[in-house]
Amino acid sequence: MERWQMKRVGILNFWYYDEEEFLFEEGRLILRGTNGSGKSVTMQSFIPLVLDGDKRPERLDPFGSRDRRLEYYLLGEADQGHTDRTGYLWLEFYHPLKNSYKTVGIGLRARRGVPQLGFWGFLLEDGRRINQDFYLYDYTLWLEQGKKVPLNRKLLEDKIASGGQVVQEQTAYRDMVNKSFFGFRENESYRDLLKLLLELRSPKLSKDFKPSSIYEILTKALPPLMEEELNSLSDLLEDMDQIADHLEELQMHLTELGKIEKRYDRYNRFLLKQHSDNVLHQGEEYDHYVNQVEVCEKELKEIQKQQQDLEQRLDACKQRLRTVEAELDVLNRSEAMEKQRELELLEDQRKGLKKQLISTQGRLDSNLKRLERVQQDIAAAEEKLSVLSKEQSQIIEDLEDLARMTEFREHDIYHGLWMRGIPQDGQWAKSWQKDLDVHKQRLVSALQTARGKEKPQDRRLKQR
Template sequence: MNSKWQISKVGLIDFWYYDEEELDFIDGRMLLRGANGSGKSVTMQSFIPLLLDGNMRPERLDPFGSRARKMENYLLEEGDEREERTGYLYMELKRLESEEYLTLGIGLRARKNKKLESWYFCITDGRRIGKDVFLYKTMENKITCSKGELKNRIGEGGRVMDTQGEYALCVNRLLFGFETQEEYKELLELLIQLRTPKLSKDFKPSVINEILSSSLQTLSEDDLRPMSEAIENMDNLKTNLDTLKESIRGAKQIEKVYDQYNRIVLYDKALMFSDVSKRFENCEKDGCQFKENLQANREKLREEKLRYEELKREEEILKEEKISLDKSDAARLKEQETRLMEELLEKQEEENNKKRQETEKREREIDAEERIKQEEEKADSIWEEIEGYMEEMENEIEEIPFDEFSFMKGEILNEKEADYNFSSHNQLLNTYTQKVAHGRDALLEENTQREKYDGYLKELDICREEQNQAEKELSQYENLLAETKAELTEQIYIWEKENQELHFRTETMQNISRKIEAYEMGSDYLEIRNLGKTEFYETERSFSEKSFLMEQALKEKQTFLKEKQKELEEWENQKEPEPEQSDAVRKNRELLKEKGIPFLQFYKTIDFSSGLGEEQMNHLEEALLSMGVLDALIIPKEYRAQVYALDKGVCDRYIFSDVSHVRQNIQEVLEVDNGENDILLYQNIANILSSVGYGNDGEERGNAWIDANGNYKLGILEGTVTKEYRAHFIGVRARERFRKEKTESLRQIYMQLKAEAESLEEQCREIKERMKILRKEWEAFPGDKDLKVAAKELADREFLLELKNKRLWNQQELVEKER
């Protein structure tokens, strides 16, 4: 169901005192305030009802109903120096539940001493005046468009109409949907009556009530017929109900008596059943007795059969004896006696027949005499009837020229016994009868033709009714198609508004509206749907690109995360941290272990003095690290030759115990870390520490030294430190603290990377989910089922109307031909 249209705004361009003005509505309402004569009524009558039907008659423009105001006066007033002026009035409407817009408007061109020109337009594709469509040529001068220019700007997204009737029909179809224009005109007339100025003292609530009451449509017989039929049906139902109630009461009485009757019948049947049961038992007993008797009778039958055989044999013997007796004279005499008796009986029978025939003849004679008497009486009756017929004929033919009748009557009645020749009369009667028959046939033919013509007229009326009905149905289905198009357009606007991911550009929505408005039977709905494919593919491609980039970033993040996880596990599992070493150094130290050459890492054998400040510790360790001494290997001097003879591909830094001492050395700030109390180890480390100078006195520091600021010298090489380094290798506690700090730092980095990876995974899932939503939203694009059905129904009605028109034309030709 379409949501309602609401007025969003109205606008005036180059009209009356307005150059360009838009009046906004809120929730379909607007309040104009101003003193009397400030132009409130003129402004409103310029829109309503003018923009609803385009009727610009003077009495429609004045709320008081006078003809003083004319539309030309609002464009070119008296004394205006302009020769012509073109202005526009328009009204923008918006659906309540979507961003669908509709614009109605009128263009006016006034020229001095010439008739006012007007044209009408509607914009149905959602474009809005002042944003998408402009009613003036250039933004600088704002010269209004002509009719042709407006038609080009609106294009297929609306219509430009020439006549007021066409415009009123269009507005009715787009906004109201009345079946007939007469009903729409009644609505506008009601609005005009309700628009009567409130300054009138006679305009009371009773007047409004009278106006609204008179606006109610008179009920026709067709409207009242269902009600009267319903009332009649109700009366019939009440009568039937009363009858049924009486019938029920009578039926209950009958039921009571019938129930008593059934009880008695049941009692009788029970008694009968009891008697029959007893009889059945007796029959069973009798049956048993009969079986016994049957068996006895069978035995008797067998005995009788034996006796029958004996008698049969005895009969054969007697027959033989009879044959022998037949040959004697006594038998022959007996046979003659029998023959004579038979002849005597035949003679007696013949005598009886003769007597019976005589009696029958006497009876027939009596019957003949009786019939003669009856025939004479019948002849007298017939002559009486003939005389009656003669009198009737004489009365009937008084106005018929039949002079021979009087002669015929005299001859027949005077000579009743003589035969009369009717041949001349029969010939005259036949001639007269033929003429009457021809006249009757002519009258029948005339009546037949009249009935045939009346049938053609009735058929013509039926054809006209069918054509009117077909036109009415066509109008209804045109409105239905328009409503279906509007409903589909609104559905698409609502669908697009409610979408989370898939949104169309304004131009696309306008193109869709235009395509829907132009849809008809046979159109391909995919063309409408495909208008949004560009936005769908662009959004889908954007999501695909984002998803690809996210997945790549996720893979890189997961790789980095695994590296950090491995590094964290290494730091958690290793005992002490070590300075960064190259592959060649690590390989070299493995090789030393294999060859059994003992070594100690320098930083593991020393610790800072207790009184040394943190800054000095940092400078000192950084200097030792820069010099390459911090992670150098301390090896006994006797292994020097073996160390120097190691294979290619390995390297390292070594400190041998045979070193020279300096007076100011780093033993002032470093101590030997001898947890195992190894005196020899302690002496070697102490010797090494004593070989590195410390302090600011260059002569007392030797060729390898470090000062308090971290500056150092190693042979001919001298260097400085960053002073941003933090000591963490010298001393067991420092190394343990550094390991924990490093582990915690790596753990935080790992957790951060893990959170980032999870965030990327979530973003990837969100993008994929959004892509699913996007595809579902695209698949949920409103379909064309109702639109296709409405278009097909309209095409069927158009075809039906064409058939009805052809039939009407053929029937009209037939009526004209038979007239």
């Protein structure tokens, strides 16, 4: 609940009550008793009296009688009543969301032979609660002598202090209650509410519960409708025919849009199938070129290894040639006869090494040319792979748009698989095709259902 609820009502020194409290349950209270037991007088003492402070006799009596003034409920009969008496009526409210309490009430003083009735209203809004931490009588005197003497207006003002308000005018009290609990912007609206409460309080209303009686009560209680309010209603009635014509036109547009949707849906499914086949084809080509790149890389590594071996052998041969030349030089300096054979042998070895060097150099040149061709093939393959990757990204974006348009949610799963790396096995393509067929069947079923709903509506339109 986001509003104030009545929590307790209390009486002090009023009518036959010395002091009494009544508890509400979520703002509701039931009083039961035989006729003449005082139920009506008890309730009329609070509602509407405590809500606006209006003390007129006809407001106090449910039958509208002016026989008993408010002074009677304080002083009693002239021959056996009181001569001077002060009493209080109070009503406590509770706000569940704010967990806050506020209490509003009136103080009354009647004196025999004095025509003017003393009146003051009060509001307690600092959280203090009557008979718990705030008392409307002299609490110290009650503790000492056991007598509950009600506070006068001055003592009440001093005791409330800054925790609330005390007013002496009935109009100011009514406005204070409205502002604290009901929040009507205009005081006239609050007075209309109180008037409605008085009408609903009519005696034996439940025994005469007829439409005519309810109509009469509401006619008396509710304010008349202004011309400005009726103008808006008449304008609304005049616009109903235009709204009906516009509705019929919208229904025709809806039918035509359904036809367009049907054709456009077939077109979208055709594009989806076409782009799907293209993606599968591009995926196969991508796999093929990736494999080619891997083979070329392996061949490149083998050629580089062979080149390294040949270069090592060439270095060894050159080292050997330098050694032979050095030995030959040594032989040339020795005795010619003794070293002639060694010279010829070394010469033969040199020629053999030179031939071997020439042969090795030839193989090295051949391998270098082959390496250059392989590098060119790799560059071409990488360039084509880059083009295919761009085409694949564009196709995947187109598929993403088509999937959003047709609400193909399973597309996100396969999109994620593809972006993490192309699966080696082709099973995912079959699963994707299967989910696509299932979604296609759902679209067809939804379209048929929509057509089925359109036909009854078209028949109703024709009947109209």
